[in-house]
Amino acid sequence: MDFKDQILQLAARVEKLLPQLKTEEATKNALIMPFIQVLGYDVFNPFEVNPEFIADIGIKKGEKVDYAIMKDGEPTILIECKHHLEKLDPHNSQLFRYFHTTKAKFGLLTNGLNYRFYTDLDEQNKMDTTPFFEFNITEIKEAEIAELKKFHKSYFDVESITNTASELKYLNELKTFLNKELITPSDAFISFFTRQVYAGVLTAKVKEQFGPIIKRSFNLLISDAINERLKSALNQEKQLEAAEAETIAGEPAPNIVTTEEELEGFYIVKSLLRQNVDAKRITYRDAQSYFAILLDDNNRKTICRLYLGSSKQYLVVLDENKKELKYEIKTLDEIYGYAETLLEAVGKLEKGKK
Structure with missing residues (x-):
């Protein structure tokens, strides 16, 4: 870990x-x-x-x-x-x-x-x-x-x-200062930003008018930044799904090489789960960045993912929000220590099916 x-x-x-x-x-x-x-x-x-x-x-x-x-x-x-x-x-x-x-x-x-x-x-x-x-x-x-x-x-x-x-x-x-100013803008804060866009005399009435406008401007700026990040995250997820869709029932897509190490990891997971699941239902799909082990050959039913072939290797399961929970493994044999985690992952997928 x-x-x-x-x-x-x-x-x-x-x-x-x-x-x-x-x-x-x-x-x-x-x-x-x-x-x-x-x-x-x-x-x-x-x-x-x-x-x-x-x-x-x-x-x-x-x-x-x-x-x-x-x-x-x-x-x-x-x-x-x-x-x-x-x-x-x-x-x-x-x-x-x-x-x-x-x-x-x-x-x-x-x-x-x-x-x-x-x-x-x-x-x-x-x-x-x-x-x-x-x-x-x-x-x-x-x-x-x-x-x-x-x-x-x-x-x-x-x-x-x-x-x-x-x-x-x-x-x-x-950050603390800006947060405070965005909630309750001070006179100096309002004056500074009003001067950037308003050429007239800064009377009390003008500053009173610009206070809510400045506050809304910052809220919109923050909202736009959040939306951009969400778009970026959704695009990345779509790209991953597209990469997964390129693979068919254990046959790797072009430019993706399934290694012996990945296959060995697959057979370890399969052996751990066959006590509870028909072995034929456990399949894999190899993607560019990871090796996915699936239930019913469905990329929406990910049992786990293996990240192998680099200095740090991981066994990964997905939580209910599809967020990766990573467990570092030094060797493939360490997968045996996560039998309960894998069985629990299958149990959640089966429950969802019902």
């Missing part, structure tokens, strides 16, 4: 667990420790994740941070945890006070739902009051997963993250 799948799997569990988490300690154990594990760190190895890390402040000794992610014996990320119902406020957090006493370059403040990453962009060795990267794990987006991946143990590089932190910080601040 790749990093994206692991994060999405954790996100799916979070809301189910919340009613049971009555304390900060429960939040740490159920939400935050699994998150640190997804980042590739061993939470049970104090050389990697040091719990209750001591960060002395002047004459105050024995002050502790919930976790410190360690590298070469020094902390690189300080993590302060709160109960999931508690709001995050860096001004009142111990993290804000401890940051300058250690060699850590990053601070993470979290309640298991919201994650805020800080560094020292404004003043060296003093933690910024605003995060450079922030997300809610139950609403995490593709772009946020890509940024979060930089903190994974396998990819972690202080210089690389620091170089992009400034851009991320101001990007987020501008």
